[in-house]
Amino acid sequence: MIEINYYLIVSAMLFCTGVIGVLIRRNAIIIFMCIELMLNSINLTFVAFSSYLGNINGQIFVFIIMTVAAAEAAVGLAIVIALFRNKESVNIDEINILKW
Amino acid sequence: MSNSFYLVTILPLAGFLINGLIGKKIRNEKVIGAISTLAVFIPFIIGTFMFFELLSNEPGSRSITLNYFNWIAAGNFSVNYAYYIDPLSISLVLIVTGIGALIHLYSIGYMHGDPGFAKFFAFLNLFIFAMLNLVLADNFLLLFLGWEGVGLCSYFLIGFWYEKTFTGVAAKKAFIVNRIGDFGFMLAMFYIFTNFNTLEISKFLENISGSPVGDGLLLTIALLLFLGATGKSAQIPLFVWLPDAMAGPTPVSALIHAATMVTAGVYLIARTSLLYAMSPLAETLIFFIGILTAIMAATIALKQNDIKKILAYSTVSQLGFMFIALGTGVYWVAIFHLITHAFFKALLFLGSGSVIHGMHDEQDITKMGGLKNKMKITFITFFIGSLAIAGIPPLSGFFSKDEIILETFKEVGLPFMILVLITAGLTAFYMFRLVVLTFYGRQRYNENHVHPHESPLTMTLPLMILALLSVVGGFIGIPHIFGIPTYLKEWLDPVFEKSYAVLEAMHQPSELAVSTELILIALSVLVSVVAITLAFRKYFRKDEFEPESGLGKVLENKYYIDEVYENAVVVPIQKTSENFLWKIFDMKIIDGTVNGIARYISNIGFDWRKIQTGVIQDYTTISVAGVVLIILYLLFL
Numbered sequence: 001m002i003e004i005n006y007y008l009i010v011s012a013m014l015f016c017t018g019v020i021g022v023l024i025r026r027n028a029i030i031i032f033m034c035i036e037l038m039l040n041s042i043n044l045t046f047v048a049f050s051s052y053l054g055n056i057n058g059q060i061f062v063f064i065i066m067t068v069a070a071a072e073a074a075v076g077l078a079i080v081i082a083l084f085r086n087k088e089s090v091n092i093d094e095i096n097i098l099k100w
Numbered sequence: 101m102s103n104s105f106y107l108v109t110i111l112p113l114a115g116f117l118i119n120g121l122i123g124k125k126i127r128n129e130k131v132i133g134a135i136s137t138l139a140v141f142i143p144f145i146i147g148t149f150m151f152f153e154l155l156s157n158e159p160g161s162r163s164i165t166l167n168y169f170n171w172i173a174a175g176n177f178s179v180n181y182a183y184y185i186d187p188l189s190i191s192l193v194l195i196v197t198g199i200g201a202l203i204h205l206y207s208i209g210y211m212h213g214d215p216g217f218a219k220f221f222a223f224l225n226l227f228i229f230a231m232l233n234l235v236l237a238d239n240f241l242l243l244f245l246g247w248e249g250v251g252l253c254s255y256f257l258i259g260f261w262y263e264k265t266f267t268g269v270a271a272k273k274a275f276i277v278n279r280i281g282d283f284g285f286m287l288a289m290f291y292i293f294t295n296f297n298t299l300e301i302s303k304f305l306e307n308i309s310g311s312p313v314g315d316g317l318l319l320t321i322a323l324l325l326f327l328g329a330t331g332k333s334a335q336i337p338l339f340v341w342l343p344d345a346m347a348g349p350t351p352v353s354a355l356i357h358a359a360t361m362v363t364a365g366v367y368l369i370a371r372t373s374l375l376y377a378m379s380p381l382a383e384t385l386i387f388f389i390g391i392l393t394a395i396m397a398a399t400i401a402l403k404q405n406d407i408k409k410i411l412a413y414s415t416v417s418q419l420g421f422m423f424i425a426l427g428t429g430v431y432w433v434a435i436f437h438l439i440t441h442a443f444f445k446a447l448l449f450l451g452s453g454s455v456i457h458g459m460h461d462e463q464d465i466t467k468m469g470g471l472k473n474k475m476k477i478t479f480i481t482f483f484i485g486s487l488a489i490a491g492i493p494p495l496s497g498f499f500s501k502d503e504i505i506l507e508t509f510k511e512v513g514l515p516f517m518i519l520v521l522i523t524a525g526l527t528a529f530y531m532f533r534l535v536v537l538t539f540y541g542r543q544r545y546n547e548n549h550v551h552p553h554e555s556p557l558t559m560t561l562p563l564m565i566l567a568l569l570s571v572v573g574g575f576i577g578i579p580h581i582f583g584i585p586t587y588l589k590e591w592l593d594p595v596f597e598k599s600y601a602v603l604e605a606m607h608q609p610s611e612l613a614v615s616t617e618l619i620l621i622a623l624s625v626l627v628s629v630v631a632i633t634l635a636f637r638k639y640f641r642k643d644e645f646e647p648e649s650g651l652g653k654v655l656e657n658k659y660y661i662d663e664v665y666e667n668a669v670v671v672p673i674q675k676t677s678e679n680f681l682w683k684i685f686d687m688k689i690i691d692g693t694v695n696g697i698a699r700y701i702s703n704i705g706f707d708w709r710k711i712q713t714g715v716i717q718d719y720t721t722i723s724v725a726g727v728v729l730i731i732l733y734l735l736f737l
Contacts, residue, residue: 019724
């Protein structure tokens with residue numbers, strides 16, 4: 001059996017990849033995918049702990065997160081489309097009018 | 101009678117509310133006038149009953165306190181809304197309501213057709229209400245309420261014809277000059293409360309009766325109250341507002357600025373006479389202020405040409421006489437002169453109003469003349485009033501003025517008596533100058549434009565009643581040498597008993613020999629007669645009025661006192677206000693501080709707002725950095 005440490009390390013790596021992606025990419029869709037990546041790394045952590053502790057609660061959380069992620073995907077993509085229609089670009093650094 | 105005594109003040113207040121709130125809807129001048137007049141006349145009747153009720157009591161028990169409700173209570177400060185009825189206050193109530201009712205009646209004719217008819221009567225009623233509170237007050241605070249109330253009504257009524265600029269200016273002047281006096285009054289009240297823990301006049305007087313004569317605290321209070329009195333009663337140095345106050349309608353001048361309100365200062369000092377009896381310095385000051393005011397105002401009146409201005413200066417001068425009486429410590433004489441003055445001065449003012457009315461708002465006596473036959477009733481009554489003020493026996497002014505002259509001789513000495521006598525002569529002279537120029541001689545107005553006519557009955561009836569009072573009013577205070585009791589003195593003695601006792605303890609009053617007294621009386625009559633004769637000789641055939649020069653010019657310009665005040669007080673205050681308080685202190689220091697702080701904050705904001713880049717990733721970076729820092733902190737610290 002694989003120890004829990006490995007799951008957690010993979011999960012952390014996935015999460016950091018997501019964070020870095022959000023921070024450095026310009027394309028809104030990729031940022032969006034990175035957010036999904038972070039959510040799924042969390043899911044992995046939950047499942048790992050659920051199995052390790054023999055507690056089913058973690059898996060229930062995973063389902064909730066997946067639901068939220070699906071809903072979020074719908075809303076997020078809609079925003080991206082609306083954005084593109086207005087700006088003809090999905091580059092996030094060009095969308096900076098909400099400032100001083 | 102004391103059960104329904106509250107009506108005395110409630111009715112004028114009701115009259116004010118009715119005419120003030122729905123007067124414009126009533127429209128009918130007769131109804132408005134009747135409501136107002138009755139609102140003052142019924143209190144007069146009640147007051148008369150009250151007077152007889154007091155008269156039926158023993159002299160020692162002629163005072164009633166009517167406590168209506170607890171007005172203000174805070175900590176150990178408690179003031180009742182209470183009226184104190186004694187011979188002094190009921191006398192004033194009768195004067196205020198009696199003469200007030202006559203003047204209300206007169207105003208119905210005088211104000212006929214004025215667009216502010218209802219407003220005028222509303223204010224007159226409010227004035228009567230305030231004045232009655234002033235004279236009936238049992239404590240200083242209620243007295244102050246009335247004091248301020250009459251001042252406010254005076255302001256309203258001086259500026260009644262507010263479309264004219266000068267009435268507004270005069271009203272403001274009256275109000276502001278009175279503020280200076282009120283300041284003294286208020287300080288006096290604070291002193292009284294902090295030192296005696298009460299504002300009730302009778303308690304206060306009881307408390308001070310044990311103090312040594314000439315006590316510093318009492319002197320301070322006395323002087324501060326006197327400052328209030330000089331403001332209200334138009335004495336030096338605060339008399340300047342009264343002549344200007346003539347800008348108001350003539351009935352107002354008669355009621356407020358001659359018969360009642362301006363005597364409030366005299367009343368105040370008479371009411372607290374014990375305080376003054378115990379402060380000889382204050383008494384001396386009152387005497388000197390009184391005599392100085394009397395002489396100065398009388399000399400100014402010699403050279404004025406506005407009929408109302410002459411009467412105004414005459415009022416100032418006569419008030420000076422009352423203060424002379426107060427200063428010599430014979431308080432009842434001051435009240436005596438107050439009463440007779442109320443009769444004849446109200447008469448003279450109403451008479452002048454009748455003249456102005458008949459002459460179509462002409463007030464310059466050099467443009468009158470020969471009105472004797474055109475306005476018979478006005479002429480006769482005015483003539484009687486002038487004789488009364490000139491001090492011709494047996495009219496009312498003679499007795500009261502003579503009493504003042506006698507007392508000055510007795511208490512202060514011959515030189516001052518001569519001054520008073522000269523002033524009395526000047527009074528007779530300027531009054532008959534006025535009479536001669538107005539009613540005798542050639543007509544100096546343009547007959548094509550002005551058709552003098554007698555006034556309606558509502559105006560002449562009060563004139564006749566007041567003329568009658570001016571004739572017989574003096575008999576209440578006939579000197580005892582004529583073998584008749586001096587009714588007013590006996591009536592007021594219980595009020596001033598303690599004060600007289602204090603004064604007598606200081607020096608025994610010298611009794612004058614009957615012969616001396618008779619000589620003095622003869623002398624004062626002689627002076628008046630000579631002055632009247634001189635006035636007739638000088639002005640009877642006078643047609644040309646060349647500009648004054650020398651001393652005459654100084655008098656015509658009122659000793660330039662207005663100019664002196666303007667330059668010594670008003671201009672410096674205006675200049676400091678404008679150049680320092682406004683342009684430097686307000687605009688630079690106050691505004692500078694406030695705006696400086698605001699600008700500083702705004703500059704900080706201007707610099708720091710740049711962290712809001714609008715780029716989402718900047719925000720995300722910062723929050724991730726924050727999370728990382730927190731994690732590091734938790735892990736390693």
